[in-house]
Amino acid sequence: MGDRLCEQVAIVTGASRGIGRAIACALAGEHASVVLVGRDVAALGQCGDEVAAAGGTAVVAPADMADEASLCEMVQSVAxxxxxxDILINNAGITHSARLQETRTEDWDRCMAVNARGPFILCRQVLPILKRASRGRIINIASVVGVKGYALQSAYTASKHALRGMSIALAEELRGSSVRVHVICPGGVDTDMVGRVRPDISKDELINPLEIAEMVVYLVTHEGNAVVDELHVRRATAAPWFCG
Ligand SMILES: NC(=O)c1ccc[n+]([C@@H]2O[C@H](COP(=O)([O-])OP(=O)(O)OC[C@H]3O[C@@H](n4cnc5c(N)ncnc54)[C@H](OP(=O)(O)O)[C@@H]3O)[C@@H](O)[C@H]2O)c1
Known part of the structure; x- marks a missing residue:
């Protein structure tokens, strides 16, 4: 905890719960102003109270990742x-669990809209503003499924591969500039989402959302020439290097 992000403005999507909420509070611990994006206004308000208690300034900014107009309006109002x-954290995400044969086109489209298209729109809208900052940072929260493929999660897997692919291309476009793009690929994190998708994993084995938040703080505060492009974060009991 310090003031390394004092006067910096960070947008965190999916801040109403889970990993996004932990990230918002961790950035607040470094005195950032944190824009809390999601659809559940009451939950965003609760996160706002936590952000304020942690030392940051909170702005509740309801927006739907699947709605281009609401994302553009949100960015404009923040600007x-x-x-x-200074910082964009594309964290909001949804899953869909079904065999590919039973995955409806609308399930596929919804995953792609929230997990890949929304982050693309936000990157595009924020970049001109981010480039004016002395150090701009984009962190896209992908997943272990963005690296490998999981049965029963074809739409989710495809959307996270798309998010990673976009991130790699954007990082190349921005190579050597003041804006850096990072991806974090977590395995099972203790949130509502994993409770729905992987109820078989014991809660004791799950990653704490605060652990992901600490990694985000490292990435957005690190200054030097060393760049960590991507973090693969597994549960201690899961196979190393996402093998197996
Ligand atoms: N938990 C895991 O094990 C795990 C592992 C790897 C990667 N991830 C990734 O980490 C990210 C966060 O996951 P989580 O576990 O914290 O999930 P979560 O507890 O289900 O939270 C998801 C967040 O995304 C927001 N969201 C969903 N749809 C949205 C939409 N259309 N517009 C705006 N916000 C929306 C939700 O806010 P509202 O409901 O308020 O809209 C909520 O804040 C996701 O991208 C997920 O894919 C999670």
Missing amino acids: ERFGRI
Whole structure:
């Protein structure tokens, strides 16, 4: 905890619960102004209270990742209010569990819209503002399924591969500039999402959302020439290097 992000403005999507909420509070611990994006306004408000208690300034900014207009309006209002954006955390995400044969086209489209298209729109809208900052940071939260494929998760897997692919291309476009793009690929994290998708994993074995949040703080505060492009984060009991 310190003030390394004092005066910086961070947008965190999916801040109403889970990993996003932990990230928002961790950035607040470094005194950032944190824009909390999601659809559940009451839950975003609760996160806002936690952000304030942690030492940050919270702005509740309801927006739907599947709705381009609401994302563009949100970015514009943040830019108008603060005159700057330093950090974008694309964390919001949804899963869909079904055999490919039983996956409806609308399930596929929804995963792609929330997990890949929304982050693309946000990157595009935020980049001109981010480039004006002395150090701009984009962190996209993908998943172990963005690296390998999981049965019964074809739509989710495809959307996370798309998110990683976009991130790699964007990092190349921005190579050597003041804006860096990072990807975090977690395995099972103790949130509502994993409770729904992998109820078979014991809660004791899951990664704490705070652990992912600590990695985000490292990535957005690290200054030097060394760049960590991507973090693969597995449960201690899961196979190393996402093998197996
Ligand atoms: N938990 C894991 O084991 C795990 C592992 C690897 C990767 N991940 C990734 O980590 C990220 C966070 O997951 P989590 O476990 O924290 O999930 P979670 O507890 O289900 O939270 C998901 C967040 O995304 C937001 N969201 C969902 N649809 C949205 C939409 N259409 N528009 C705006 N916000 C939306 C939700 O907010 P509202 O409901 O308020 O809209 C919520 O804040 C996701 O991208 C997920 O794929 C999770």
